[in-house]
Amino acid sequence: MSAKYLSVDNVSMRFGGLLALDGVSFEIERGSIVGLIGPNGSGKTTMMNVVSGVYKPSGGSVTFEGTRIGRVATHDVCKLGIARTFQVVKPFVNLTVRENVAVGAMYGRYGAKRRGSAAFARADELLEFVGLARVAGRPASELTIPDRKRLEVAKALALDPEVLLLDEVMAGLNHSEVDEALELVRALKARGLTIVIVEHLMKAIMSVSTTVIVLAEGKKIAEGPPLEVTQSPQVIEAYLGSRFAIRHAAERARSALRQAQDDISK
Amino acid sequence: MKAARAGGITGSPRAALAIAALLVVALGVPLLHNGYYENLVRGILMFSAMSLGWNLLGGYAGYVSFGNVVYFGIGAYVSAYLANHGWANVWVDVPAGMIVAALFAILLGLPILRLEGHYFGIATLGIALAVQELIANTDALGNGSGLTVTQAAWFSQYYYAMWAVCAYAFGLTWLVATSKFGYALVAIRENEDAAAVLGIDVTRAKIAAWALCATMAAGAGGVFAFSNGFIDPPTAFGLEDNVFPIVMALLGGVGTVAGPVVGALILTAINETLWSHFPQIHTLFFGVVIVLVVLFLPRGLLFLAGVKGGWRGFVRGLSAYRV
Amino acid sequence: MNIINLAHGAYLMMGAYLSYVLFTSLHVDPFLSVPIAFAVMFGFGFLVQKYVINFVVRAPMLTTFLLTFGLSLLLVNIALVIFHGDSKAVAPAYTGSHFDLGPVTIGWTKFWTLLVALAVTGVVQLWLSRSRTGRAIRATALDIGAAQLSGVRVANIYAIVYGLGAGLAGAAGVLVGLNQGLNPSMGDPYIIDAFVVCVLGGLGSVQGALVGGLVFGIVEALGSQFIGSGLQDAVALGVFLIVLIVRPTGIMGRALV
Numbered sequence: 096m097s098a099k100y101l102s103v104d105n106v107s108m109r110f111g112g113l114l115a116l117d118g119v120s121f122e123i124e125r126g127s128i129v130g131l132i133g134p135n136g137s138g139k140t141t142m143m144n145v146v147s148g149v150y151k152p153s154g155g156s157v158t159f160e161g162t163r164i165g166r167v168a169t170h171d172v173c174k175l176g177i178a179r180t181f182q183v184v185k186p187f188v189n190l191t192v193r194e195n196v197a198v199g200a201m202y203g204r205y206g207a208k209r210r211g212s213a214a215f216a217r218a219d220e221l222l223e224f225v226g227l228a229r230v231a232g233r234p235a236s237e238l239t240i241p242d243r244k245r246l247e248v249a250k251a252l253a254l255d256p257e258v259l260l261l262d263e264v265m266a267g268l269n270h271s272e273v274d275e276a277l278e279l280v281r282a283l284k285a286r287g288l289t290i291v292i293v294e295h296l297m298k299a300i301m302s303v304s305t306t307v308i309v310l311a312e313g314k315k316i317a318e319g320p321p322l323e324v325t326q327s328p329q330v331i332e333a334y335l336g337s338r339f340a341i342r343h344a345a346e347r348a349r350s351a352l353r354q355a356q357d358d359i360s361k
Numbered sequence: 362m363k364a365a366r367a368g369g370i371t372g373s374p375r376a377a378l379a380i381a382a383l384l385v386v387a388l389g390v391p392l393l394h395n396g397y398y399e400n401l402v403r404g405i406l407m408f409s410a411m412s413l414g415w416n417l418l419g420g421y422a423g424y425v426s427f428g429n430v431v432y433f434g435i436g437a438y439v440s441a442y443l444a445n446h447g448w449a450n451v452w453v454d455v456p457a458g459m460i461v462a463a464l465f466a467i468l469l470g471l472p473i474l475r476l477e478g479h480y481f482g483i484a485t486l487g488i489a490l491a492v493q494e495l496i497a498n499t500d501a502l503g504n505g506s507g508l509t510v511t512q513a514a515w516f517s518q519y520y521y522a523m524w525a526v527c528a529y530a531f532g533l534t535w536l537v538a539t540s541k542f543g544y545a546l547v548a549i550r551e552n553e554d555a556a557a558v559l560g561i562d563v564t565r566a567k568i569a570a571w572a573l574c575a576t577m578a579a580g581a582g583g584v585f586a587f588s589n590g591f592i593d594p595p596t597a598f599g600l601e602d603n604v605f606p607i608v609m610a611l612l613g614g615v616g617t618v619a620g621p622v623v624g625a626l627i628l629t630a631i632n633e634t635l636w637s638h639f640p641q642i643h644t645l646f647f648g649v650v651i652v653l654v655v656l657f658l659p660r661g662l663l664f665l666a667g668v669k670g671g672w673r674g675f676v677r678g679l680s681a682y683r684v
Numbered sequence: 685m686n687i688i689n690l691a692h693g694a695y696l697m698m699g700a701y702l703s704y705v706l707f708t709s710l711h712v713d714p715f716l717s718v719p720i721a722f723a724v725m726f727g728f729g730f731l732v733q734k735y736v737i738n739f740v741v742r743a744p745m746l747t748t749f750l751l752t753f754g755l756s757l758l759l760v761n762i763a764l765v766i767f768h769g770d771s772k773a774v775a776p777a778y779t780g781s782h783f784d785l786g787p788v789t790i791g792w793t794k795f796w797t798l799l800v801a802l803a804v805t806g807v808v809q810l811w812l813s814r815s816r817t818g819r820a821i822r823a824t825a826l827d828i829g830a831a832q833l834s835g836v837r838v839a840n841i842y843a844i845v846y847g848l849g850a851g852l853a854g855a856a857g858v859l860v861g862l863n864q865g866l867n868p869s870m871g872d873p874y875i876i877d878a879f880v881v882c883v884l885g886g887l888g889s890v891q892g893a894l895v896g897g898l899v900f901g902i903v904e905a906l907g908s909q910f911i912g913s914g915l916q917d918a919v920a921l922g923v924f925l926i927v928l929i930v931r932p933t934g935i936m937g938r939a940l941v
Contacts, residue, residue: 147558169557179558187551190370198548201541202560211541254560425746482749491922604753611750642765648757655751656739 100125100160101146101258101289107154108141108313115141117313118155123258123291128284130304130321131293134334137310139293140182143262146291147179148172159258173203178256180247182263182293186235193218193231195246199253206254218253225249225279241272248279258289265296277303301325309333370421370547371538372617380619381535384528391517403520403588405629406527407581412606412613412621413530414577418570419607420616421543423550424474426571428485429578430603431492432462436579437597438496440586441508449511451522455583462579463572470568493598507593510586519588526580531622533573538618546570547616578606604651612654614661623662689846690752691732692853693871694759699725699854700774700861700870701767707774714774714862718800721854729850734843741842756871763868772866797859804855808848821845 101123108116116138123129131139144150146157148164157164162175187195196218200209209217222228225245230238238246244264251259261280265273273296280303283290294300300307301321309317309324311333317324324330331343371377390402411433419425439458440451448454473484497505512519537543545566548556557563586592606621609628614620631650635643702724703717712720732755740747782791812818820841823831832838853871860870 149558168562170560170562173558173560181555181558185552185555187548187555189551190547194370194544198544198556198561199559201544204560206560211544214541250555250559419746425749427749482746604750607746608750611746642761645758645761645765648754648759648761651750651754651757652736655747655754656736 099158101158103142103146103155103157105155106142106145106152106157108138108145108150109153115313116145116152119310119313119315120155121308121315121318123289124306125257125289126284126287127305128280128290128292128303130300130307131291131310132295132297132300132307133310136312137333138313139310140262141313142310143179143260143291143293147177147260170202173254173256176204176255176257177260178203178251178254178258179260180244180251180262180264182266184243184247186238186243186246186250188234188236190235191232192227192235192238192246193222195235196221196249196253199250203254204256218249221249221252224252224282226275240267241275244268244276245279252283256288258291259283261290261292261294263293263295265294265299273299297325370543370616371535372614372620376617376619376623377535380531380622383622384524384531387524388521391520399517399520401629401633403523405625406520406523407585408606408609408629409622409625410523410527410530410581411578411602412609412625413527413534414574414581415606416610416615416617416621417534417537417546417577418567418574420610420620421537421550422546422567422570423478424567424571425478425482426485426574427482427603427607428487428489429574429606430598430600431485431489432466432575432578433582433585433602434489434493434496434594434597435462435465435575436582437586437592438502438508438582439579440583441510441592442502444510444586445508449513451513451519451584451587454587455522455526455580458579458583459576462575466572466575467568470571471564474564474567474571489598489603493594496597497594503593505594507591507596508586509591510589512587512590516588519584523581523584523588526577526584529580530577531618533577534618534621537573542566542569550616608651608654611661612658617661620661627662689849690749690875691756691759692752692849693869693873693875694756694763695725695729695850695853695871696857696860696874697763697866697868697871698728698759699857700866701763701857702854703858703861704772704774704866707776713776714858715796715800717858718804718855721858722804722851725854726847726851728847730843730847732850733846734839737846738839738842760868760871767866767868769868774862774866776862793862797863800859801856804852808852817841817844 099122103119103121103123106116106119107114119138119142131142133139141150145152146164148167148169151165159175159177164172164175164177167175187198190198193215197211197214200206200214200217200221201211206214219228219231222231225248227242227245227249230242235243235246244267248259248261248264265276268276277299280290280292292300292304304321306319307317307321307324308315309327309330311329316329316333317327319327328344387402387406391399393399411429414432415426415429436455436458439461440454443449443454443457469488473481473488476484496502502508537546545556545561548559548561549563549566553563582597586597589596605628606625609624610621611624612620612627613622613624628650632643632647635646639646699721702721703712703714706712706717706720707714736755737748737751740751783795812821820831820836821844823834823836831841853874856874857871860874864870
């Protein structure tokens, strides 16, 4: 068995009386794009927080290349090679866009070896990559929503990560902006990153993920290639309710029956 | 380090250079042999140092401390104590006081800097009051009656000592503002969670900032004990010494290098004018000044220059905080 | 409401001096001055909040802190000019009289002070929880935006709450002046203590403030017994820090939003 890259082992997360995650396990392979989906409240963002070390799991563990994430201090997680964006973006509003990204380059995985000027140079590179070069000198407070999302990604990239966790990066974007975002994700994969995306947008996830994991009420209910997962009755039930699931199953049964009848009559 | 835009986080490099030039000029004041001016400028240097100290933690890191005067008092008492026990040398006692203050800050910082903004502020105020009380009850430190400090024959050395402290504070602030550490502090101020995720050890950074800030205030206090000749708990931990540096930083520009010094200059000028013309109610006028500064210059003079839209922009900016 | 009010001590002082003036010129019994002081200080606080502090209500805490500090300086110095710095006293005829409750001697003044304090607290708690305005206040404390959308005039709510605080301080001031004499800086020790008590009891809970006050009083008394009476502030701070670190929500409070 090959060495595990990023593995989530039986992770549970409890907040007072609320069990947000209940024994979730999955593996992430290097170089893959994993989509994490589920209805509201299913625990997706909690899962992200556990994997990125923001929360320590109440049970189970997350291991990245042999290191237990729960044992590492928040500011050391990026030194391991894991970076994330936040669903509610957290820019440094009183700094310029360039400065925002430069901070990450100063303190990220290779930050200690970088002098200030090198950090700014790296920031310029990354701004070019995500498409923010034109606003590099403006204060972050002046950015539009899609640009703020780009900034979040740029800041995460400044940490020189191997694994990038994107938390609802596409929320609030229109069609063309979503397409641009997907292009960015593919470009990142081409650069060798492993990416975990949490999204509500089904189309986005399906078009870009190698594997999809579905959470519902804190449990993992499906895992596999995108197409397979969307056909799974449990997933449909989780998203659309049991009445629909039953109807859907009835539809499929009827069409299967029709198909069988056609076959017999041939 | 070449910063991203003019000034980076120094606020205004031009203002900083102007202040540096002024500092050099200030070296010449004792040569005028004028006691009044020497005292006046020494006071400005003292408040500048304290304001710069406060500004490092409060302006750059965003942790507003209302009890920095505790370090001033510690510095003063260390000087006084050493002076009364055979070490009456300002050039030795002041660094000693700075070291004690830094240790105090590091020890206290571990629990206190974990507190959220409001609580942190009040906790620092409480610490100042508590330490003042503790000292007032300690025989070895003169209890409530205080300690006297014998002053050396060459009085102007205290001016130079205060100048050295101020130059130290100013230089250190400039260094921080033009280094990676400065950006770490600003990141903490802007969004502490994001800063931690970006790899900044926020606890270590905050404690370091507070320790540095403590040395600046303690240096000022250490020299003050000598120049004043006497300290007691109210003098060493006075509320004015606590609040004036904050107002000065606010007036000049919070989170800039030159701001605190600019504020110290202006506020001292106002104070002197008020004192000479309205001795009775000068504290009252000071209350008015504070209220006016807070209402109309929430980010200080140095930012005023950059406000867009002239008068209307200024007025619009004022109502940004209304409900 | 997330405003740190350093003028609290000044309002206490103003209430006390109000009762002093009423007592010396109109012979109004200080206990009767309590509701008067409350009303006057409420009005004053309301106006101060609405027309001065409201400008910077959403600014960083430093701004409101300094503003209220400046106000405090102003008010204390005005009092200094009008009444001078020497201590005054409010001494109605029944001062000094006491009654015995078993082995314990209780001064009448102190006794009534306790009852009045309890009564005032009870009334405020009832009003906050039952009245429409009270509900509006709690809504605003939880979420300004949502409250505004529900039709709450937030600026007025802030003014009412601040006025309430000032009124209570004024009322308390009458009681303090009665028991301990008056001078312009009499309010100073109470600023920190008030905050400590609130945190101790739990910010946002009126019963908490009461419990906190009780606990605090006991701790202080014990502290001065065993450690020495000069160290009250140190004790206050010690308690405050311990509570903050161990249980930030206080004894009875919910977490600050």
